[in-house]
Amino acid sequence: MPRDPENLLYAESHEWCDVVEEGGAKIATIGISAFAIEQLNDLVYMDLPEVGKAVTAGEEFGEVESVKAVSPLYSPITGEVVEVHSELPDNLDQLNDDPYDFGWILKVKVSDDSNLSSLMDAAAYKKQCAASG
């Protein structure tokens, strides 16, 4: 399970990312932040990639839709999808209550973590949200 939101990394595009060592590999768990979920409001659909698909830091890996609009989801990290949270698209209402635990979307086996330093820590991300909120 992901760590406390204070210990996660955040992308400008509102995805969170938790990188841990598992059996010699780096595994990143990815989700979307509570702030983004609140802004999106009334989620109705989520499109997830298949296991085995390559994702690239800063590039789209799926979509989430609210009543009004479609929003792309961007990968905070480069690697290969090793697990998807298949129960999530049918339980999007639970994302509001639990974005950092039940709300995980993907697990990615990291092949390149050179961009990690460009992600924000919780304090910097909070600042970004305050500025745009």
Added chain:
Amino acid sequence: MNTSLATTPLDAWHRSAGAKMVPFAGYEMPIQYASIVGEHQACRTSAALFDVSHMGRIRFDGDGSEHLLDHLLTRRVSDLPVGGVRYGLMCNAEGGVLDDVLVSHLKTPSDRRFHLLVVNASNHQKIIDWITPHLPDFPTVTMSDRTELTAMIAVQGPKAIDVCKKLFTFDPSRLKYYQATITDQFKKPVIVSRTGYTGEDGLELIVRAEEANRVWENILLAGRDEGFTAVGLGARDTLRMEAGMPLYGHELNESIDPISAGLSFACNLQDRTFVGSDALRAIKAAGPKQVRVGMIPEGKRPAREGCDVLDLDGNKIGCVTSGGPSPTLGHPIAMAYVATQHANDKQFQIDIRGKSVLANATPLPFYKRSKKV
């Protein structure tokens, strides 16, 4: 932010209620206060208050205003009795829709009759500019733009009439659907019409701008125990979509004619001449090239405006004009134009950003309220 955006007289109220404000048709308008789905459901189960002050209100006084409007509208106005409201289209010479409008025939307490045209916010100036050159042909008619002097509030939902009945000195249930009157409410004149854009029973009120907050708060308070809720443009759109109602800029524009849009009922073509009538007669005789249809995409993924509609062999036959989730029905709905030869197809495919989704044809509207017994 664009500083030239206009605000409605209820702007401060919206902000204090925590509304998310967005630019819309030159105004800053509330898109939602909390949840679009919650606001949608409030309208279907109780009643919703909408600030629709951004819509244009244009008044025509003087002898012959009905003839001016007869000349410009697809629907006959000259036989509209005092207290009547009629939906019609204003077309260009080619039959393209300039706007869809409501025209009311009203009488002031001092017995002056006038016509009031309510137009879409996005077309407000265009319609004034369109009508102005026709005015010299009707020298006894004066046109006045009442939009900034007034506010417009829609109260829509199954409990709207009952609550307003208790609040008003006038009994709004005496109005039939598509009737309007001028009445003193809250000690000020109010135009009350039994019209709306949600598929629910309800009223639309036009009040003086300075009265807007008082009227709005009075109605919200009177309906508080019944669940009356302020509702933004987000839910207004999902409500009108479920009700199968066209929206200008989506189902209607200047390159679409009312026959193709499925609005033949709003075109009186017999024994009449009006701007666009020859073109519409020709389109009716030849048959429209495309028709507006309703469809239900399979699965949960909503088709959105601009998605291509394909036949089952994968050939493009049309385009989605409005689409999204239906909060009442619990699945996506979409309106689209398809080539006329496909009007009666039972199934389509919709290309939702690169993925084909099967969609089943369904008659419009998607949702119809149950009539009171």
